[in-house]
Amino acid sequence: MAALQNLSMAVGAAVSALGTLMFMAWSRYFPRQRRRRRRHQLEYMIRQPEENYLDRQILVLGLDEAGKSSVIHTMSTNTIKSSSAPTHGFNSATIRSPGLRIELLEVGGSFNLRTYWLQYLKNAHIIVFVVDSTDERRLPLARHELHRLLEAAPQLPIMVLANKQDRDTALSISDIHTGLSLHNTASQRAVTVLGTSARSDGGEHSTPLQTVLSLLQEKLHSVKRLTQSAIMHNHTDLLQTSLETMR
Numbered sequence: 408m409a410a411l412q413n414l415s416m417a418v419g420a421a422v423s424a425l426g427t428l429m430f431m432a433w434s435r436y437f438p439r440q441r442r443r444r445r446r447h448q449l450e451y452m453i454r455q456p457e458e459n460y461l462d463r464q465i466l467v468l469g470l471d472e473a474g475k476s477s478v479i480h481t482m483s484t485n486t487i488k489s490s491s492a493p494t495h496g497f498n499s500a501t502i503r504s505p506g507l508r509i510e511l512l513e514v515g516g517s518f519n520l521r522t523y524w525l526q527y528l529k530n531a532h533i534i535v536f537v538v539d540s541t542d543e544r545r546l547p548l549a550r551h552e553l554h555r556l557l558e559a560a561p562q563l564p565i566m567v568l569a570n571k572q573d574r575d576t577a578l579s580i581s582d583i584h585t586g587l588s589l590h591n592t593a594s595q596r597a598v599t600v601l602g603t604s605a606r607s608d609g610g611e612h613s614t615p616l617q618t619v620l621s622l623l624q625e626k627l628h629s630v631k632r633l634t635q636s637a638i639m640h641n642h643t644d645l646l647q648t649s650l651e652t653m654r
């Protein structure tokens with residue numbers, strides 16, 4: 408009888424120890440699961456706005472001294488820079504606006520760097536081609552470089568900025584348009600030419616750079632990017648079939 412009593416006490420103690428262990432395991436495991444779930448929800452909420460952005464790139468090209476860095480500075484900071492050093496390589500700034508994260512990327516305009524321009528077309532959504540309106544002597548060279556881009560990527564929108572309109576010696580927008588032979592472009596899309604100044608408001612023939620930025624933002628909501636195979640020289644026949652959507 409005593410042996411039976413001892414056995415039932417031992418079984419009772421074992422059951423209670425097991426119950427305690429199971430309770431401890433349960434209470435440790437579930438709060439951790441809940442914490443993990445809450446952390447995932449939080450991470451998702453933090454990531455959400457990023458996922459709603461469209462990443463867009465504006466490729467800013469043009470001859471050396473045209474004013475590319477100055478234009479990028481004014482657009483991205485809404486301030487005027489009194490001087491600017493030549494870009495040895497590239498230079499960039501990021502602008503955020505509702506639904507867009509825009510990278511303004513300049514590749515320097517010196518002779519050596521111009522040979523690399525075409526390599527940057529594949530990531531661009533729009534080209535902004537900056538021309539020094541006071542540099543009449545090099546307007547034919549600017550035309551040559553611009554038409555090289557137009558031929559390499561006929562589908563890519565291009566906006567030309569006739570910059571330095573604040574200067575007395577600046578050519579008019581219509582002179583720049585003619586000097587760049589834009590009426591001769593075989594490309595299907597019209598190339599917009601806007602007068603600008605990165606130094607001041609540029610007077611009555613200028614479009615403020617913040618207005619230019621708004622126009623670009625509008626365009627960037629709808630543009631597509633070209634695939635690598637669409638960036639070619641003299642093989643425009645394949646271009647029609649090589650467009651891909653961004654998302």
Ligand SMILES: Nc1nc2c(ncn2[C@@H]2O[C@H](COP(=O)(O)OP(=O)(O)OP(=O)(O)O)[C@@H](O)[C@H]2O)c(=O)[nH]1
Nearest residue numbers: 471472473474475476477491493494516571604605
């Ligand atoms: N008056 C005037 N000067 C300008 C304007 N934009 C740029 N500049 C000046 O022109 C010079 C060249 O400007 P940058 O912005 O460095 O030219 P860039 O096209 O970036 O030149 P690279 O980097 O060498 O290819 C600098 O001294 C600028 O201050 C403008 O709208 N008006």
Ligand SMILES: [Mg+2]
Nearest residue numbers: 475476493494
């Ligand atoms: Mg520069």
